Amino acid sequence: MTIDWHAVITGFGTGITVSILYFVGLALSVRLALRLTHPVSVLLPSAALRIGLLLSAGWLVTDGGTSGWAFAGYTLAFFVVRFSATLMARIPRGKEAGCN
Template sequence: MNGIDWGAFGLGTVAGAIAGTIFFAGLAFGLRLALRGSRPMPVLALSALLRITALLAAGWLVARAGGAAALAGYALGFLATRFAAVALARPTAPQRDRKCN
């Protein structure tokens, strides 16, 4: 039975969180630029191409450096960052008045 390299997993998790933060910051920046212009499609396409390429390149580097454990940590770090980004971007629900019975 093989053990998990927790050091590589931790470094992969940190790298995934950093990559996720940069990815979603780039998404926000690209959307703001696209919504300001008259032709948003080229801006969105270029933004997606750059972000996806950078994310895959970083994942490849992490996998080469730390193996499967680091890659699993990278994916977990990115996923955690995604959940945080969605939670921060989602608007809050309006407060409803409670009826007294």
């Protein structure tokens, strides 16, 4: 079995881009929702849009799910960005970090 590196790199590059957009959208929608009395009015459409974008891009880059190597790269990219986003979310900011 040979690895199709072009497909892996294409999947990874697309996955990085789409995953960054996914988590930036999540952060923005949560910040906005925290200021509202009815947060579901922001969170539900945001989730639908972000999930749709993630799945559509994955479908396109993997040729409808037929390119396993592109899928592997796309999936790896999502988890790399997810890991980075969760690390960044744990970094204390503002008053919690001891800044006045």
